Amino acid sequence: MRMATLAAAPGRNSKIRSPSSRGTLALAVLAAALMASLSSPAKAVERRSQAVAQHTGVAAEGFKLQRKDFRFGGYTAWLKRGGEWHIEGSVRHRGLLCGTYEVGMRFGIGKPDCTDVKWVSGDSYVTSQYQCNDAEMPHAGTDIDAALADQFDAITCAERVVRCSGNCK
Secondary structure: OOOOOOEEEOOOOOOOOHHHHHHHHHHHHHHHHHHHOOOOOOOEEEEEEEEEOOOOOOEEOOOOOOEEEEEEOOOOEEEEOOOOOEEEEEOOOOOOOOEEEEEEEEEEEEEOOOOOOOOOOOOOOOOOOEEEEOOEEEEEEEEEHHHHHHHOOOOOEEEEEEEEEEEEO
């Protein structure tokens, strides 16, 4: 490869590169940018949404509420007296590169509008799906937490958690 050099004007130092060396430099920069984007460490992102238990005021002589329902936008969930719970809804992945999405919940006791909540369970995830290419996929899962059975009557709030690892937006 030949590089042409011009005599520098007083006070200037300049070089002219051949067209093939400019193309090589552009390819090297593009390759470095692509490698940096592919080898970046996985990011973890969480989105949370709280909901108030529905039908908590139902009381009749000799009747005990057996299930509490929760709504988080497009998600629905329920908790049964024995500690069994279920959540379902769709998750949309933004972008082309892929991420793994998990959906879960936690339960708590708080004011009727889910403020001043004392969480009685930790985050528990019941779905895991690998998603790419701007895909929207349904997530649904069920779990049993026997410790919730003792707290069932007091539980007033739930929080839906969507966690993503990989290329998340």
